[in-house]
Amino acid sequence: MPMSRRALAAAAVALVLPLSACGSGGDDGGSTDASGKVEGDITFQTWNLRANFKPYFEGLIADFEHQYPGTHVKWVDQPGEGYADKLSADAAGGTLPDVVNVSPDLAAPLAKAGLALDLDKAAAKYRPEYLDGAWASHRVPGMNGTYAFPWYLNTGPLFYNKALFTKAGLDPDQPPKTYDELFADGLRMAEKSDGKVATLANVPTIEDFGRYGVPLMNKQGTGFAFNDAKGVQLLTRYKQLYDAKALDPQALTATGESAGKKFLTGAVAMNPGSALDLGNFKKNAPSLYRNIGITDQITSTGHVNMYVMGLMVNSRTRHTPAAVAFAHFVTDARNQMSFAKKVAIFPSTAGSLDDPYFTKEDGTDETRVRIAAAKSLKNAVNYTPVLFSEQMKTALRNEVAKALQGKESPQEALDNAVKAADRLLQQG
Amino acid sequence: MAAPLRIKRQLAFSPWLFAAPGLLVVGAFVLYPFVSTLVNSFTDRRTLVPGRFVGLANFRELLHDDMFWTGLRNSALYVLGVVPALVVLPLLLALLVQKHIPGITFFRSAFYTPVVASIVVVGLIWVWLLDERGLVNSLLETVGIGRVGFLSDQWLLLLSAMAVTVWKGLGYYMIIYLAALANVPRELHEAAAVDGAGPVRRFLSVTVPAVRSTMVLVAALSSVAAFKVFSEVYLMAGPGGGPAGEDTTLVMLVQRTGTGLTGRVGYASALSVVVFAVTVALMLLVLRADRGEER
Numbered sequence: 001m002p003m004s005r006r007a008l009a010a011a012a013v014a015l016v017l018p019l020s021a022c023g024s025g026g027d028d029g030g031s032t033d034a035s036g037k038v039e040g041d042i043t044f045q046t047w048n049l050r051a052n053f054k055p056y057f058e059g060l061i062a063d064f065e066h067q068y069p070g071t072h073v074k075w076v077d078q079p080g081e082g083y084a085d086k087l088s089a090d091a092a093g094g095t096l097p098d099v100v101n102v103s104p105d106l107a108a109p110l111a112k113a114g115l116a117l118d119l120d121k122a123a124a125k126y127r128p129e130y131l132d133g134a135w136a137s138h139r140v141p142g143m144n145g146t147y148a149f150p151w152y153l154n155t156g157p158l159f160y161n162k163a164l165f166t167k168a169g170l171d172p173d174q175p176p177k178t179y180d181e182l183f184a185d186g187l188r189m190a191e192k193s194d195g196k197v198a199t200l201a202n203v204p205t206i207e208d209f210g211r212y213g214v215p216l217m218n219k220q221g222t223g224f225a226f227n228d229a230k231g232v233q234l235l236t237r238y239k240q241l242y243d244a245k246a247l248d249p250q251a252l253t254a255t256g257e258s259a260g261k262k263f264l265t266g267a268v269a270m271n272p273g274s275a276l277d278l279g280n281f282k283k284n285a286p287s288l289y290r291n292i293g294i295t296d297q298i299t300s301t302g303h304v305n306m307y308v309m310g311l312m313v314n315s316r317t318r319h320t321p322a323a324v325a326f327a328h329f330v331t332d333a334r335n336q337m338s339f340a341k342k343v344a345i346f347p348s349t350a351g352s353l354d355d356p357y358f359t360k361e362d363g364t365d366e367t368r369v370r371i372a373a374a375k376s377l378k379n380a381v382n383y384t385p386v387l388f389s390e391q392m393k394t395a396l397r398n399e400v401a402k403a404l405q406g407k408e409s410p411q412e413a414l415d416n417a418v419k420a421a422d423r424l425l426q427q428g
Numbered sequence: 429m430a431a432p433l434r435i436k437r438q439l440a441f442s443p444w445l446f447a448a449p450g451l452l453v454v455g456a457f458v459l460y461p462f463v464s465t466l467v468n469s470f471t472d473r474r475t476l477v478p479g480r481f482v483g484l485a486n487f488r489e490l491l492h493d494d495m496f497w498t499g500l501r502n503s504a505l506y507v508l509g510v511v512p513a514l515v516v517l518p519l520l521l522a523l524l525v526q527k528h529i530p531g532i533t534f535f536r537s538a539f540y541t542p543v544v545a546s547i548v549v550v551g552l553i554w555v556w557l558l559d560e561r562g563l564v565n566s567l568l569e570t571v572g573i574g575r576v577g578f579l580s581d582q583w584l585l586l587l588s589a590m591a592v593t594v595w596k597g598l599g600y601y602m603i604i605y606l607a608a609l610a611n612v613p614r615e616l617h618e619a620a621a622v623d624g625a626g627p628v629r630r631f632l633s634v635t636v637p638a639v640r641s642t643m644v645l646v647a648a649l650s651s652v653a654a655f656k657v658f659s660e661v662y663l664m665a666g667p668g669g670g671p672a673g674e675d676t677t678l679v680m681l682v683q684r685t686g687t688g689l690t691g692r693v694g695y696a697s698a699l700s701v702v703v704f705a706v707t708v709a710l711m712l713l714v715l716r717a718d719r720g721e722e723r
Contacts, residue, residue: 088475088689109689113476249560249580252671267561389690394668401672427472427692 033320034122039070040319042326043097047309050077056342064329071322084390091115098317099327102148102310104386108140110312111147117313118145122320126328134348137308137382141221148310149331150348152339155297155304155373155380156272159281163291164269168192175270175295179212182298183237186246189269195245201259201268203251203400204238206393210383211299217385224385224421227414235403235410242404252401264288272297274344294369296376306380308348344370346377353378387425395420468697475691486698496699499678502586502661503703506677507654507710509590510597514650515643517594518601523635525602526609536606540599547596551663554592555579558664579664582674589660589675596660597653601646608642609635644718651710656703658683678703 049057061073076097078086084106090096096115110116119138120127126149127135134150162172168189176182186199206226210216214231217224241247248254248268263271264285281289297304311327313320329335336347337355346353353359358374361367396417403413469486473479490496525536542550557563558578565575578588612635620630636643658679661669667684669676676684678699686696 084688088687088691091476091689106689109476115476249577252580253585253666253668255666258666265561390688391685391690391692394673394684397668398673405671407672424690 034117034324036321037070038068038321038325040322041072041074042099042317042319042323043074043076044099044326044330045097045101046075046077047083047101048077048080049101050075053339053342056339060330060335064326067329068322068325071326073326094316096314096316098314098319098323099330100312100314101151102138102312103384104137104148104308104310104382105384105388107138107148107310107312108386109389111140111143111145115315116147117315117317117320117324118147119149119313119324120144120146122313123149123324123328129333129349130331131348131350133382134308138310138312140386148312149327151309151311151331152336152345153309153348153377153380154274154307154345155377156274156307157294157344157369157373158270158272158297159263159277160270160293160295161263161266161288161291162293163287164189164193164197164266165293168197168269172291172293175293176298177296179234179237179298179300183241183246186241187244190241190244190246197266198248198251198262198268199246199270200241201248201251201254201262201271203247203254203397203404204234206385206388206396207305207383208298209234210381211297211301211303211305213301216383216388223425224418227411227418231414232410235400235414238400239404239406239410247404252404296372301381303379303381304376305383306377307384308382344373346374388421389424391424392421395424465697465700468694469701471694471697472692473694473697475687475689475693479694482694486695487702489695490698490702495673495676495681496678496702498674499676499681499699500702500706502675503655503657503678503706505586506590506593506657507651509587510593510654510657511647511651513590513594514597514601514654515647518598518646519605519635519639519643521598521602522605522609523631526606536602539602542596543599545596547659548663550596551592551660554588555664558588580671582671585665585670585675586661589657589664592660592664593654593657597650601650604642604646605639608639612638641718644714648711648714651714652707655707655710678706 044061046057057075061075064073065071087096087100087102087106087110091110091113096110100110102110107116117123127146130150134153135146137150138146138148140147158175160175165172165175165185168185169192170185170188176185182199189197189199206216209226209231212230212234214234215225215228238247242251248259248262250258250262254262259268259271260273260277260280262268263273264281266288278289278292281292299305311331313323313327317323331348333347333349333352336349337352337357339345340347340352341357346358353374358371361371399408399413399417399420402408403410408416468479470481470483471479472482472485521539525532525539555562559565560575560577560580564578569575576584578584616634616638617630620634625633656679657677661675661677662680662683665675669680669684682696682699682703685691685699686693
């Protein structure tokens with residue numbers, strides 16, 4: 001049966017051809033030279049920004065295309081949840097956009113995989129335009145280079161429910177600033193409400209350890225070190241909160257979203273958030289909105305945690321000059337400043353924070369909060385270790401939960417978390 | 429002579445043409461991922477880093493991984509908790525709605541509704557109901573029992589997720605049983621009734637033997653689905669798998685280990701291979717038990 005054998009071969013080829021396309025990553029990428037003519041079609045991906053800032057980005061893209069005729073920017077936006085998964089799928093499939101919105105911990109694995117353009121080489125001339133600390137935030141330990149343009153910075157406000165503070169006999173205008181004050185207020189609130197109102201809905205994260213003054217990594221940056229005496233002390237005190245129900249009983253399984261809901265319903269008194277949350281409170285919890293207090297992050301080091309957003313240029317872009325020019329255009333002082341006037345974020349460009357917009361009082365609460373945040377930002381620290389992956393976060397979270405439940409001592413729990421994180425670090 | 433030959437050639441080729449779309453789909457979405465997973469399980473591949481061949485290292489590692497044993501325990505408990513309920517309860521439900529009385533279609537539809545509802549929506553509704561300040565806890569507090577940590581206690585969380593799985597699956601298996609019950613000859617029931625058998629006796633001696641093969645089918649289907657449970661536990665216990673990850677199931681562990689920019693694809697593939705092996709073993713066990721009883 002020669003025919004059927006041929007048919008079989010044809011079917012096999014038909015089967016295999018599309019599959020072979022799935023496997024190829026496509027490493028026929030572009031060059032690191034950004035000095036050529038700025039032209040071509042590029043794709044720009046943001047992280048959950050379309051819903052609130054569509055007109056701003058459309059205007060920005062139109063300005064760029066006007067300034068550089070022959071360019072076309074396609075803008076895509078991805079939801080907040082699952083952003084890392086979307087990036088990894090695109091990176092593995094060879095469909096990563098040309099300019100990508102990243103945070104330092106997302107840029108690190110992409111840089112390690114050779115997918116992020118080294119801007120120390122391709123865009124060194126722009127470096128003086130940015131704050132030194134912000135530029136350095138997208139360096140990766142163990143690699144030479146900077147892998148994203150710094151974009152906006154934020155410290156993230158901490159919201160609190162003034163009515164719950166008053167009910168517990170606490171001064172609603174004096175929210176806790178340090179961990180000592182937080183623990184004291186938390187225990188008092190739990191006691192006064194008979195365990196019905198918790199102060200926090202989340203277990204401590206790596207950033208909490210940083211702001212408590214715990215060294216997160218060893219000096220060489222080769223291993224984690226948050227299991228020292230100070231780290232154990234922080235976890236021990238969190239356990240006291242948990243036992244007293246000052247930490248929500250469901251904190252061990254909480255997500256950012258579920259913690260937000262607890263705050264909305266008045267089950268917890270404090271919750272970190274972003275400026276966008278105010279609109280949500282106004283719409284979904286008017287009584288909370290009337291009693292909302294805004295303060296800075298809790299810190300015992302004098303430094304709040306700085307969240308850094310960046311724009312990474314895909315090293316495999318076919319239009320390196322256009323991609324670099326666009327990433328710089330979005331993050332230059334003028335465009336960052338105009339973005340900062342739309343939402344409570346702060347520019348990472350040198351000198352921008354000295355603008356009267358961030359220094360001059362005009363008597364409104366909004367400006368007061370903005371000026372305070374800009375001030376704290378000047379000595380803020382990015383406490384999230386660049387190499388602290390999702391798997392490491394899960395390991396820490398699980399061990400913290402075991403300590404809070406009393407299944408392990410705080411020392412054992414942190415030793416185990418450090419051991420797991422170190423193992424994952426070594427595995428690359 | 430030429431014309432018949434052409435017809436013959438067309439006949440030989442055409443089955444493949446008809447089969448090609450199906451083959452392509454099966455090849456791309458079943459065979460290729462399966463073979464790829466199998467190959468990856470012997471490598472240390474990560475999401476963005478191509479792996480090297482590491483032999484059985486991943487399988488050796490999972491023997492020493494506490495989270496693997498936690499996942500295996502929870503998935504096994506899920507089978508033990510869910511399967512008996514899904515074999516028996518839908519049968520009772522089917523008997524209830526089998527009767528031809530006015531308005532019974534409404535009840536049949538009502539029992540089937542959870543099956544067509546999105547698991548995400550259903551899961552979130554149950555999370556609201558079972559929350560520390562949810563409806564169920566408010567009721568329990570009103571009657572003096574006090575609040576119960578359905579979503580904060582490791583075991584209650586697992587039980588709550590099982591309850592949702594059973595509640596959602598009842599309608600589906602009820603329909604399967606209804607089809608089986610329609611084939612049970614009415615004369616058998618009538619004969620048993622004439623011999624003095626009551627409803628319970630008739631159920632045990634007539635209904636159960638008549639639908640036994642359907643019960644085996646339901647047991648096989650539900651045990652495989654229960655072992656591979658993901659959505660219910662993920663939604664109710666959170667992405668971390670409950671307090672300290674103690675409610676993590678094997679499939680959740682595969683997802684958590686293998687996804688993200690730093691995902692360990694090789695190790696997650698090894699876990700998937702174990703899930704596959706256990707699933708096949710479960711099927712064989714159920715079928716073997718059935719054959720054993722037949723003899």
